Structures are given as structure tokens and as C-alpha cells.
Amino acid sequence: MGRRSGGLIGLWAEQQRVAQRQREGQQQAVLRQQREAERALRARERDVARMQREQRAAYRRHRDADALRRTRELDERVAVLEGLLAAGCREPGFSVESLRRPEEVEPFTPGPLGEPVAMPDQRAYHGFGARDRFERDWYAAQAAEARRLETLAAYRREYDAWAAARLAEVRTHNAGLAGTVAALREGDADTVVEFFSAVLYASTAWPEGFPHEVSAAYDRARRELVVDWDLPGYEVVPEARGVKYLPGTDQDKEVPRPVTQRRALYRRVLAQTVLLAVRQVFAADRFGAVEGVALNGYVDGVDPATGLAARVCLATVAVARPVFDRLNLELVDAVECLTGPLAGRLSAKPEERVAVQPLRQPDQVGSDVVSQGEGEEPDLLAMDPIAFEGLVAALFRARGLQAVTTRRSNDGGVDVEALDPDPISGGSIVVQVKRYRNTVPPSAVRDLYGTVQGAGANKGVLVTTSKFGPGSYAFANGKPLTLISGTELVELLHRHGLRGRLGPGAPAAPVAEVSSPTEASDDFNLLGMVWTGEVALDVCALVCEGGRVLGDDWFVFFNNPSTPDGSVAMVAAAPGDRAAIRVGFDALPPRADRLVLVAAVDPEVNPDADLGGFTDAGIRLRDDSGTELDRLVVSDGRQGETALVLGSFRRRAGGDWDFVLGGKGYRGGLAELVGDFGIEVE
Structure with a gap:
């Protein structure tokens, strides 16, 4: 009995030891997992701390670099001010010859009209009636080719007339330059x-922020030019020497x-500005017109002697040319x-705007004073x-922009360079100036836009003394371009x-009244209609004042x-168009303020049709060379309607034209439509 009992106890004890070892193993596994989790957590904390240190270091490097960049900008600004005179002396003097225009015009570009109409190939016709189909298509192609050649x-002819007028304008301009040289x-x-005055005003030697205002007079007896010139204010010198983070x-x-x-x-800076202005006058004088220059430099502000707003003279000099020519300005x-x-x-x-007494002033000369913004308005x-x-x-600067005229040669088609400082909507602007009397061509x-x-x-601005046609506005639509007509200017x-x-x-540019679009302006527009669908349409135009046609004619x-x-x-349609209307907008009567384009189902060809199949419609706007400028989208037709107002060109207050989308449909056909515009239909 004892042995049996002892065996049971031993077995039980062994089971207890095994269970204990299992519990200890489980506890050790849990502890190991805890230690591993703690190690992983510490590793993540170290990684996060390292990333944060690296981010802080990168952020500091970024801020230090930004501060360094701003410091360099200040240094560069100061370097420009310090070297103003030397840099300006390295610039070539202004020359009248730089204003000469090349006697050349754009070549004739017929566009799609230069491509002959493809003639049908008889080999492509097979089966019953092949010869009849071929002959019908051949005669149609011949007729289309004849219309192409006529157009x-x-x-x-229009191009030749335009080219001759353009060459005449260029030659007149160049002849005027010769007269200018003789007068000088x-x-x-x-x-x-x-x-x-223009030499000083248009100079590109002045840094940004420098004024360009000049008033001058000429003493012919002494051959002396007397100039009042605006100087930069004290703020032109940076108040800060650098930036630190x-x-x-x-x-x-x-x-x-x-x-x-x-x-x-x-x-x-003031001394350099005065010397450089005098140097620019002498450097531009290749005619012996100026033997001496008296120049006074002014700033606007408060006169400390009176406490009132005034123009204060801060520098003045009167120098004869022989004395000035002996100076080495780059080293002085x-x-x-x-x-x-x-x-x-x-x-x-x-x-502190402590003034000096001018040596000689323009009004002391007695006559011939020219001053921007004073006296009679210039034409x-x-x-x-x-x-x-x-x-x-000056207009751009008055609007809060920075603007300077460009150098006369190699300006790349840019007359004025402007900068809008607005950080959101601003940017660089190129400006072209066209002093035209007739409509500015879309070209x-x-x-x-190419410039x-x-x-x-960021943007282009075209300024003219004339106006623009709808072709120009259509091309500019949706592009970073602004067109300023003469009246708007x-x-x-x-x-x-x-x-x-x-x-x-005259308060505005005159509009010539003539009897034909060819004589009226430098260009006309071809309005070509395109659409999908098989319905036959008549495309018509109404010349209106308000909502009423001028008359049945x-x-x-x-x-x-x-x-x-x-x-x-009405003219023959260009290849790809289904109808076309030719318009000379400058030749329209002065009281006409809109040209309305309409389309109606041809009741003789499609007596039961409506405009439900009139889709993907548009007006292909072409210039006088046949080049497509833009496609004006018009509304699709609707079932049950047989006539539709496609849109209208409307005259703006300044004499220019905009396109306004139509869309009004009529179930009573063309007769009902034109009745709305005042035409009585029996």
C-alpha cells in the first residue's frame, strides 16, 4: 500500500512541477514581450526625437538661409546704388537711328485658302451611276475651286492694299526721323x-523706384538745356543693413x-543721379545742339523752412560740354x-530735405518749357x-506699378516693362504701344501674345490711340492679354x-464714315458658320440700333x-465653313450698335425640318488674311424651333465690338424672328 500511495504522490508532484514550469515559462514570455515592447517604444521615441531635432535643424537652416537671402538682396541693392554712375556710363548713348523702323511687312498668308480643292478621282467610283456621281462631284469641286480662287x-488685293499702307506709314515715320535730326x-x-526730355524720361539706366519726371527749356542763344529732374527720396537707401534669424x-x-x-x-546716390542725367544728355547729342546743361534735382516733401508741402531742390549743377567731357565718370x-x-x-x-538754390531754372529761359502733366493737353x-x-x-506707375520704357534696340517688341508688386495677382507685364489712327489689326x-x-x-497689354476689332478681342479672350483703346487710354x-x-x-479718336469696308479700315472680318447635321439653313445678319434693324435694306x-x-x-464660304458673312466693322453706320447673326431652316429644301439636329455650332472668326482667329460657340437648336438667334456683335462705348451669345428660338421661322427686330413680313 505504501508504494502505491507513494507512486500516486510522485506522479502528482511531477505534474505540479510541470505546471509550475509552464507558468514560469509563460511569465518569462510575457516579460520578454514587455521588454521587447519597451525597447521598441524607446527606439521609436529616439527616432521621433531624432526626427524632431533634424526638423528643427532643417527649419533653422531654412530660416537662416532666408535671412541670408534677404541680406544679400539688401547688399545687391546697395551695390546698385553705389555703382549707379559707373554702370550708367557703360550704357551707350541714345540714338535717333534706334527709332528707325525696318521697311518690311508680314508676308501674305492665305491660310486654308492657299490649298486647292481636291478633285474627285474617277477610279474611286464604282457600280450603277458611277459616271453620273463622278461628274456631279467633279463639277461641284470645280465650282468650289473657282470660289476659292475668287476669294x-x-x-x-486686300493684303496688297494693307501692305502698301503699312509701308507708307513706316516710310513716313522714317522720313520724320530725318526731319527730327535736321531740326536738332x-x-x-x-x-x-x-x-x-524723352531721352531722360525713357532711359533704362535708373534702378527700380527712381522717378522719371522731367521739365526742360532750351536757351538757343547759349545752346544750353535747362532741366528740372526728379531725384529719389531718402527711402531709396535701405534702412536695414541685414537680417538675422x-x-x-x-x-x-x-x-x-x-x-x-x-x-x-x-x-x-543724389550726386551720381545728377551726373548721370547730364551724361545722358551729352551722350545723346550727336548734332551739336547742346553746349551746356543746367540741371536741378528735386524731391517732393515738406519744406523744413515753411513746414508746407513743396518740391525741394537738393542738387544743382551748370556745366559746359568741354569741361564735362574731360571727366572720367566711372572713376570719380x-x-x-x-x-x-x-x-x-x-x-x-x-x-532732412535741406534745400540748395538752383543755379538756373527752366522758367528763367523765357519759353519752350515742356513739362509732363502741365499746360495744354498733348495730342x-x-x-x-x-x-x-x-x-x-507714367500711367502704369500712377496705377501703383513699377514701369520703365525699354531700350530702343533689341527690345523684342516690348515698349514698356511693368511689374505689379501684388504678391497674389501681380507679376511681370510687357506693354506694346501702337500709335495708330485706323483699327489695330489682329496680327x-x-x-x-507671342512676345x-x-x-x-505674366501678362501682356496693348495700348493704342485707335481701337480694336472683334477679331482682336476674340483672340485675346481667355488669354493673359488686355487691350486698351484710344478712348479708354x-x-x-x-x-x-x-x-x-x-x-x-477731340475727346476721342475720330471714326471715319466711308461707303465700303475695303476703304474703311485696314482689315475686315469673315464670319464663317459651322455646324453638324444635315438640315439646310439660311444664315442672315441684321444691322441694328438697339433691338431694331436700321431698315429693310x-x-x-x-x-x-x-x-x-x-x-x-454674304460671301462664298471658305473650305470647312457652311456659310459666311463678311463684315467691315469700321464701315458700319455710327448709329449701328449691334450686328445680329441668325439662322433659319430653309423651307424650300427642308419644309418639315426643325433645328433639333443643329448641334456643335460655332462661328469661325477670320481676319483679313483668312487666318482663323477664334471659334465663337453658339447655342444648339431645339426641336420644334425653325429659327434661332446665334449671337450679336455689340459696339462698346469706346467704339470696339464684343460678341454676346444668343439662343432665343422661334417656331415661326425667319418671318417671326425678323418681326421681333422691326421688319414687317407679309
Whole structure:
């Protein structure tokens, strides 16, 4: 019995030991898992801490780099100011020859009209009636080719007339330059003042933020040019010397420039500006017109002597050409040169606007003073080209932009370069100036767009003394282009305190009244209709004042293919178009303010049809060379309707034209539609 009992106890004890070992193993496994989890957590914490340190280090490097960049910008700005005179002296002097235009015009480009109509190949016709089908298609192709040749010849005649007018304009301009040179050699006071004022006004040697305002007079007896010239204010010198990043407060701190250093630099800037302006006058004088220059530099502000707003003279000099020519301006100390050998005057405290007495002023000459923004309004059509571009640049500056005129040679088609400082909507702007009397051709707008793309600019602006046709507005639609007509330009000038008019005593550019679109303007437009579907349509046009047609003769359709003056006419459609209307917008009567285009089902061809199949419709807008400018989308037709207003070209207040989408349908066909426009249909 004892052995049996002991065996049971031993077995039980062994089971207990095994269970204990299992429990211990499980506990050890749990502990191992806990230790591994703790190790993983610590590793993650170390990784996070390392990433945070790296991020903080990267953030600090970024802020340090940004502070360094801003410091370098300040250094570069100061370097430009320090080297203003030397850099300006390396620029070539302005030349009248740079204004000469090449006597060339754009080549004739017939576009799709240059491609002959493809003739049918008899080998492609098979089966019953093949010969009849071939002959029918062959005669149709022959007729289409004849229409193409006729239209192409008309386009060529229009191009030849335009090219001759353009060459005549260029030659007139170049001949005028020869007259300008002769007048300068003779010392004509008006020409001398206008030319050298434009030289200073249009110069690109001045850094951003420098003013470009000039008033001048010419003493013909002494052959001396007397100039009042605007100087930059004290703020042109950066107040900060550099920027430092403070990691403790996570802020940038501007390191102030020592006051004595800033004041000294400002005096050097003023002296350099005066010397450079005098140098530009002498460098541009290749005619012996100017033997001496008296120049006074002004800033706007408060006169400390009176406490009132005033223009304060901070620098003045009067120098003869032989004395000035002996100077090596690239090496001189500007302040010492101005106040020493040239015996000029420079304010001792220009930052406080302490004035000096001008040596000689334009109004002391007695006549021939030209000053922007004063006196009689200048005629924009007769203004000197350089002065006109300068006036446009002044308009942009008056609107809060930075703007300068470009160098006359190799300007890439850009007359004014502007910069809108707005951080969201701003950017670089290229401006072209067209002093035209007739409508600006769409090709000029296309050229501007190419210039914008080539220059990488944000926007392009085309300014003219004339106006634009619908082809120009259609091309500009949806593109970063702005078109400013002559009347809009005059309005903008007056709104911003500048002056200008179009023609002698006229508030706006005159619109010639002529009897045909060919004689009226440099261009016309071809409105080609396209649509899908088999329905036969009549496309018509109504010349209206408001919502009423001018008269029955001004409703252009199949039985009346042209208006009385020929400004609107039905013409053969270009390849790819299903109908076409030719329009000379400049030739439309002055009281006509809209041209309405409509389409109606041809009841003789499709008596039971409606406009349900009239889809994918559009107007292909072409210029006078046949080049497609844009496609104007119009509304699709609807079932049950047999006539539709496609849209209308409407005259703007300035004489330009915009397209307005139509869409109104009629169930009563063309008769009901034209009745709405005042035409009585029996």
C-alpha cells in the first residue's frame, strides 16, 4: 500500500512541477514581450526625437538661409546704388537711328485658302451611276475651286492694299526721323526740348523706384538745356543693413544700417543721379545742339523752412560740354566731382530735405518749357513716339506699378516693362504701344501674345490711340492679354492726373464714315458658320440700333446679299465653313450698335425640318488674311424651333465690338424672328 500511495504522490508532484514550469515559462514570455515592447517604444521615441531635432535643424537652416537671402538682396541693392554712375556710363548713348523702323511687312498668308480643292478621282467610283456621281462631284469641286480662287484674289488685293499702307506709314515715320535730326542740327527749340526730355524720361539706366519726371527749356542763344529732374527720396537707401534669424523667439530681426552710413550713401546716390542725367544728355547729342546743361534735382516733401508741402531742390549743377567731357565718370567720387570741379551744389542734409538754390531754372529761359502733366493737353496722335511711350509708362506707375520704357534696340517688341508688386495677382507685364489712327489689326494682338510667351511674362497689354476689332478681342479672350483703346487710354490718363487727347480738340479718336469696308479700315472680318447635321439653313445678319434693324435694306439674307454701304455682305464660304458673312466693322453706320447673326431652316429644301439636329455650332472668326482667329460657340437648336438667334456683335462705348451669345428660338421661322427686330413680313 505504501508504494502505491507513494507512486500516486510522485506522479502528482511531477505534474505540479510541470505546471509550475509552464507558468514560469509563460511569465518569462510575457516579460520578454514587455521588454521587447519597451525597447521598441524607446527606439521609436529616439527616432521621433531624432526626427524632431533634424526638423528643427532643417527649419533653422531654412530660416537662416532666408535671412541670408534677404541680406544679400539688401547688399545687391546697395551695390546698385553705389555703382549707379559707373554702370550708367557703360550704357551707350541714345540714338535717333534706334527709332528707325525696318521697311518690311508680314508676308501674305492665305491660310486654308492657299490649298486647292481636291478633285474627285474617277477610279474611286464604282457600280450603277458611277459616271453620273463622278461628274456631279467633279463639277461641284470645280465650282468650289473657282470660289476659292475668287476669294483668294480678293484677299490678296486686300493684303496688297494693307501692305502698301503699312509701308507708307513706316516710310513716313522714317522720313520724320530725318526731319527730327535736321531740326536738332538747326537747334530748333521745340525739337531739342522734346528730344532730350524723352531721352531722360525713357532711359533704362535708373534702378527700380527712381522717378522719371522731367521739365526742360532750351536757351538757343547759349545752346544750353535747362532741366528740372526728379531725384529719389531718402527711402531709396535701405534702412536695414541685414537680417538675422533669432531661434529663441523664432523671429527675423532687421539689423539697422548706421545712420551716418545711410546718409552718406544717399548723398552719393543724389550726386551720381545728377551726373548721370547730364551724361545722358551729352551722350545723346550727336548734332551739336547742346553746349551746356543746367540741371536741378528735386524731391517732393515738406519744406523744413515753411513746414508746407513743396518740391525741394537738393542738387544743382551748370556745366559746359568741354569741361564735362574731360571727366572720367566711372572713376570719380560723385560728391567730390559735383561739388568740386563742376562747382555744383549738393544739400548737406538731403535726408532732412535741406534745400540748395538752383543755379538756373527752366522758367528763367523765357519759353519752350515742356513739362509732363502741365499746360495744354498733348495730342497723343502727334506726340513724339518716345514721349508717348514714356506717358504710358507714367500711367502704369500712377496705377501703383513699377514701369520703365525699354531700350530702343533689341527690345523684342516690348515698349514698356511693368511689374505689379501684388504678391497674389501681380507679376511681370510687357506693354506694346501702337500709335495708330485706323483699327489695330489682329496680327498685332497675336504678336503680343507671342512676345508674352517668349518673355515668360505674366501678362501682356496693348495700348493704342485707335481701337480694336472683334477679331482682336476674340483672340485675346481667355488669354493673359488686355487691350486698351484710344478712348479708354484718354479716360485712364485723366483718371490718374495725366493729360492727353486724341486729335486737335477731340475727346476721342475720330471714326471715319466711308461707303465700303475695303476703304474703311485696314482689315475686315469673315464670319464663317459651322455646324453638324444635315438640315439646310439660311444664315442672315441684321444691322441694328438697339433691338431694331436700321431698315429693310440692312437685313442681309439670300435675297438681299449686301447692305447699302457694303459693310456687311454674304460671301462664298471658305473650305470647312457652311456659310459666311463678311463684315467691315469700321464701315458700319455710327448709329449701328449691334450686328445680329441668325439662322433659319430653309423651307424650300427642308419644309418639315426643325433645328433639333443643329448641334456643335460655332462661328469661325477670320481676319483679313483668312487666318482663323477664334471659334465663337453658339447655342444648339431645339426641336420644334425653325429659327434661332446665334449671337450679336455689340459696339462698346469706346467704339470696339464684343460678341454676346444668343439662343432665343422661334417656331415661326425667319418671318417671326425678323418681326421681333422691326421688319414687317407679309
